[in-house]
Amino acid sequence: MVGPRPVVLTGPSGAGKSTLLKRLIKEFEGVFGFSVSHTTRNPRPGEENGKDYHFVTRDVMQKGISSGEFIENAEFSGNMYGTSKAAVHDVQAKNLICILDIDMQGVKNIKRTDLNPIYISIQAPSMEILEKRLRDRKTETEESLQKRLSAARIDMEISQEPGLFDAVIINDDLEEAYSKLKSALIVEIVKVQDSRKD
Numbered sequence: 001m002v003g004p005r006p007v008v009l010t011g012p013s014g015a016g017k018s019t020l021l022k023r024l025i026k027e028f029e030g031v032f033g034f035s036v037s038h039t040t041r042n043p044r045p046g047e048e049n050g051k052d053y054h055f056v057t058r059d060v061m062q063k064g065i066s067s068g069e070f071i072e073n074a075e076f077s078g079n080m081y082g083t084s085k086a087a088v089h090d091v092q093a094k095n096l097i098c099i100l101d102i103d104m105q106g107v108k109n110i111k112r113t114d115l116n117p118i119y120i121s122i123q124a125p126s127m128e129i130l131e132k133r134l135r136d137r138k139t140e141t142e143e144s145l146q147k148r149l150s151a152a153r154i155d156m157e158i159s160q161e162p163g164l165f166d167a168v169i170i171n172d173d174l175e176e177a178y179s180k181l182k183s184a185l186i187v188e189i190v191k192v193q194d195s196r197k198d
């Protein structure tokens with residue numbers, strides 16, 4: 001299908017991906033659509049099934065993977081996560097820019113597909129600030145927090161690999177990070193907005 005290029009947002013848990021993408025989707029209503037992933041983790045307060053994630057059991061997820069329903073899937077912090085073909089197709093069918101919020105394993109797997117997205121890494125200014133933000137978010141147990149911090153160290157290192165990302169954005173000041181994100185995507189945003197004028 002020929003449509004706008006999707007966007008992959010990745011980066012450590014707590015770096016600010018959800019905060020930034022929610023703002024983007026709100027400001028550019030009718031331009032972006034979120035790829036709703038499947039996960040086996042429990043919903044957090046306020047999260048909606050089918051909107052934030054499709055919350056499923058390991059059994060359901062395994063069966064979906066076996067029957068080829070997923071573009072990519074990964075194990076993160078003790079839970080399974082994956083992008084179904086339907087999640088991306090649903091957004092692209094509306095001619096919207098599809099945003100995927102996935103981890104580094106997902107990035108490596110998407111690179112082997114023909115999706116051709118814009119790859120953006122969101123990073124916190126330091127491990128200390130990342131830990132503080134994650135603790136203040138109050139969504140994780142100590143065990144899950146430690147797993148996320150270990151994954152974050154690896155993510156921070158890999159994100160520096162030359163050529164892996166179209167943009168690496170340090171989310172220190174939120175306004176600045178949001179402006180940089182918009183700048184990285186402006187060409188695709190304008191294309192979609194122009195196509196609506198025809």
Ligand SMILES: Nc1nc2c(ncn2[C@@H]2O[C@H](COP(=O)(O)OP(=O)(O)O)[C@@H](O)[C@H]2O)c(=O)[nH]1
Nearest residue numbers: 013014037073074076081082083101102103106
């Ligand atoms: N590979 C992959 N990673 C995903 C997917 N959905 C979410 N993730 C990643 O899983 C990690 C944990 O997500 P989540 O439990 O929502 O925690 P949070 O990122 O701390 O809010 C994050 O790095 C997400 O980007 C997916 O479909 N595939």
Ligand SMILES: Nc1ncnc2c1ncn2[C@@H]1O[C@H](COP(=O)(O)OP(=O)(O)O)[C@@H](O)[C@H]1O
Nearest residue numbers: 013014015016017018019133137171172173174
């Ligand atoms: N620039 C920022 N300055 C301070 N706090 C931030 C900033 N960006 C995000 N946060 C906060 O940090 C926490 C983690 O952000 P979140 O968007 O949930 O990260 P992610 O989706 O990458 O796991 C949230 O509580 C969010 O409100």
